Amino acid sequence: MNTEIKNKRKNFICQIINNDFNENKNLSFCTRFPPEPNGHLHIGHAKSICLNFELAYLYKGQCNLRFDDTNPLKENIKYINSIKYDINWLGYKWCGNIRYSSEYFSQLYQYAQELIKQGLAYVDQLTKEQIREYRGTLNTPGKNSPYRNRTIEENMELFKKMKKGELSEGEACLRAKIDMKSDFIVMRDPVLYRIIFTEHHQTQKKWCIYPMYDFAHCLSDSIEGITHSLCTLEFQDNKSLYNWILKHTSVTHYPKQYEFSRLNLEFSILSKRKIKKLIDKKIIDGWNDPRIPTLSGLRRKGYTPSSIKNFCQKIGVTRQNNLIEFSMLEHCIRKELNETAIRTMAVLEPIKIFLYNLNKNHKEKFIVPNHPNHPEMGTHEIIFTNTLYIERSDFKEKYDKKYKRLKLGEKIRLRYAYIIRAEKIEKDQYNNIINIICYCDLNTLGKKPKNNKNPSVIHWISEKNTLPVEFRLYNQLFNIKNPEQQKNFLSYINSDSLTKRYGFIEKTIGEKIQQKINDNNLKLFFQFERIGYFCIDCIDSKKDYLVFNRTVSLRDTWNVKKIKIKNITNN
Incomplete structure (x- = not known):
């Protein structure tokens, strides 16, 4: 094993693998x-994907993709x-064909x-x-x-009859004969095979008995x-x-199982069973709802593969169950989009706003930059006229000394x-403000005021440069940190x-998006100035109606200098 491998990735699994290579220099990892x-896969699966595929790359081995498809009912x-x-x-390629x-x-049956x-x-x-009753509990042994x-x-x-379909579902199962008094409930004669009369997506109707996971x-x-069979601590x-x-069958190869902590994320549900319940009860729209941390949901919300892999790298691999701050995940995408997202204005x-000292033809x-720090990202054009739109929250009728807009x-x-x-x-009959009449100082373009006191800055869009769109602002789906x-x-x-x-968004930007809306690979990320980072929703957007999802706000709440992780091992 070379020095590069020894020096990289000092998590406990790497240390185990390094020792295995020291004992067997010809190990085929x-x-x-x-x-x-x-x-669908979620952020917890991403941690496992990154670990397995990155280790295969690091140790010049291979990583298989295998679907453990033993339950056709689900x-x-x-x-x-x-x-x-x-x-x-995510950018990974499995070795050879999918398994x-x-x-x-047939081999498992043998x-x-x-x-x-x-x-x-x-x-x-x-x-x-x-069977459940006979198995006993953590405090009481099972019975035969x-x-x-x-x-x-x-x-x-009887097992042959099960295979031939001569026994009905629930009438019989195959169990291992181990120890009904074992301290490990899983060793109390676990079920190995059960009867299921359901067509399988791969084997169709060839089998009616299926092995347990x-x-x-x-x-x-x-x-x-x-x-190296890597799994989470619940296994x-x-x-x-x-x-x-493995010991009691005629296998000739003996993999080793090692466990690491699963990913637990604040304000999130990662159980597929619970996510399905959220879908069935129509609390969320589906597996790709941006409010859940499935990979399809995160992708739709605007997360990138690199931000997710960066997050997985930051949390590391340990044997301690932790609750990871959601703000840490947000930090990873915010840091990336701060460098890559196009700056534009949206309201x-x-x-x-009506600028009364400008005529209607003004x-x-x-020409404004697409990114203030990256001139190579180019520029775009905005229009200034006598009628504009600003955010309603950027105006206050009553005097407030602390209000800076x-x-x-x-x-x-x-x-x-x-x-x-x-x-x-100007107000309507319901006392709602419909117009703010303003004076525009045409001597202040690119100049400081005469009193040298710079006022605050707000964003805007000209009425003649607007494209109406829908904005979706996502917050945490749960109001407690650990709903799991x-x-x-x-x-x-x-x-x-x-x-x-x-x-509204800037019409000049929106029209460019509309031209590409049918492109399945459309990846457009924006920082709507002073509001947040957004991406186009490619599922619900149409050429004549654009929808934008907020990926993350502008403010970073995660402490970069100190990772705050709450231990939940004993909770």
């Missing part, structure tokens, strides 16, 4: 990413396609028969409820099934020659079963343009998780 195709080809897309989107546990069903022939597995005919002592011949015959996973790892107890199955809640064109009798500078002074307002730990997590939904605004 191989890992895998093994998702179950029963939902799986779907659309999930397979979305998972493939997400991995490619499926279902490819190995291994199950080996266990029966050794007296280490039996066909049980207890109901699901009875009355079917546990069937002969090898009986078990072989724990049985298929370790044997699939062995068949593929996986050297720590399952390692005993993982090793037991989310418009109020009209029109000026200003436009107010009656006070001056303000318009971004890239002149200083104006508000002199009076709440059984009634639906009680903590934030009713203000999505706010819609209907305002």
Whole structure:
């Protein structure tokens, strides 16, 4: 093993791998990413993807993509396609063809028969409820099934009947014969096979018995020659079963399982089962809703592959369960967009400004930078006329000494343009302000005021340079930091998780987007000045109606100098 590998990535898994290479210099390093195709990938999966694929690159090995597709009741080809897309989107390429546990069903069936022939597995005919009852609890040992002592011949015959479809669903299952008094509940005669009369997305109707995840996973790892099987801490107890199955079957390759902490993110749900409940109850729009941290949701919100990989690198790999600040994830995308996003102006809640000392034909064109620090990103043109729009929040009718934006009798500078002074307002019959009448000082373009006191700056858009659009402002979906730990997590939904605004963007910018709206690879990120970072919503946007999602606000709340991580191990 070369010095470069020894010096890189000093997390505990790398230290284990380094030791393995020291013991076997010819080790052919191989890992895998093994998702179950029963939902979309989320930010927690991204951590595992980055770990497995980056290690394969670092140690000049390979990383397989294998779908652990052992439950046709919950799986779907659309999930397979979305998972493939997400991995490619992150920039990773799996080794060779995609693999499926279902490819190995014939071999797994043979291994199950080996266990029966050794007296280490039996066909049980207890109901699901009875199996759960017989299993015991953490404080009480389990008790043996009355079917546990069937002969090898009986078990072989019944298992063949299961395979042929001669027994009904729930009538029988195959269980390992281990120890019903084990301290590890997972070792109390776990179920290895069950009957499911549902067509499988890969094998169609060839099988009606399906291996349990724990049985298929370790044997699939062995068949593929996986050297390091990396999983999260909730599978720590399952390692005993993982090793037991490998030990008692005729496999010739023995992978090693190592566990690391799963990703727990503030204000977020990562359980696919709970995300599906949010979808079924129509609390969110689907797996790609920007309020949930699925990769499709984050992508739609405006997160980039590099920002997600940077986030995964920052949180690192440990064996301690932690609750990661959401602001840390936001920091990663904000830092990137600060360098790459085009600057432009938008008004989310418009109020009209009328500059009375300019005639109605007054029109000026200003060339402004797309990014103040990157001239190579070019420029665009904005129009200045006598009627403008500003943000409603940028004007206050009543005097407030602390208010630093436009107010009656006070001056303000318009971004890239002149200083104006508000002199009076016009209201409708409901007492709503509809016009702010202002004086425009035409001697202040690019100049300091005579009193040398610079007023505050606000953004604006000319009435003749507007394109109406929809803005979607996203906040946290939950109003508590750790909803995953709440059984009634639906009680903590934030009713203000999505706010819609209907305002304007610069027409010159909007028209360029409209020309490309049917481009599936459209990637346009903007900093709407003084508001936040936004991206075009390619799903709901149409050529004649654009929708923008706020990716993140301008303000960074994460402490870059000190990572704040809350330990939740004992919570």
